[in-house]
Amino acid sequence: xxxxxxxxxxxxxxxxxxxxxxxxxxxxxxxxxxxxxxxxxxxxxxxxxxxxxxxxxxxxxxxxxxxxxxxxxxxxxxxxxxxxxxxxxxxxxxxxxxxxxxxxxxxxxxxxxxxxxxxxxxxxxxxxxxxxxxxxxxxxxxxxxxxxxxxxxx
Ligand SMILES: [Zn+2]
Ligand SMILES: [Zn+2]
Numbered sequence: 001x002x003x004x005x006x007x008x009x010x011x012x013x014x015x016x017x018x019x020x021x022x023x024x025x026x027x028x029x030x031x032x033x034x035x036x037x038x039x040x041x042x043x044x045x046x047x048x049x050x051x052x053x054x055x056x057x058x059x060x061x062x063x064x065x066x067x068x069x070x071x072x073x074x075x076x077x078x079x080x081x082x083x084x085x086x087x088x089x090x091x092x093x094x095x096x097x098x099x100x101x102x103x104x105x106x107x108x109x110x111x112x113x114x115x116x117x118x119x120x121x122x123x124x125x126x127x128x129x130x131x132x133x134x135x136x137x138x139x140x141x142x143x144x145x146x147x148x149x150x151x152x153x154x
Contacts, residue, residue, distance in 0.1 A: 005153040010100040014079035023054030030109035032118030043122040046098035
């Protein structure tokens with residue numbers, strides 16, 4: 001179970017920004033928090049945590065959006081798609097928005113967060129569900145489990 005079919009490419013809605021991912025993800029997530037609902041204009045956000053050194057913007061110049069505070073949310077300057085987040089204090093990873101993948105067909109959220117804020121009908125199928133945002137320490141075992149059992153590109 002090591003064939004991740006890397007590298008992956010991703011793009012914004014208008015295709016002015018392009019991204020390349022060249023290492024396996026640490027974990028995949030859905031977040032039901034009210035902030036993600038507003039940022040996505042939908043029921044929840046989808047993300048793929050990738051090692052920072054394996055993440056590259058290959059075209060375009062993303063700009064900060066969202067609250068422009070500790071968590072740095074990067075968007076396309078033209079179409080304003082929410083592309084990726086560099087979470088505060090977690091410089092080793094980048095949270096890429098799964099919907100931007102050129103081939104998102106294989107994507108499944110392994111963990112869901114802020115379930116308590118979610119719509120009752122918004123079911124993601126995530127293997128692990130947390131009512132809020134778990135402590136960073138909770139992610140170690142989840143990352144190890146995901147490496148073994150996470151869905152791969154088909
Ligand atoms: Zn764009
Ligand atoms: Zn959220």
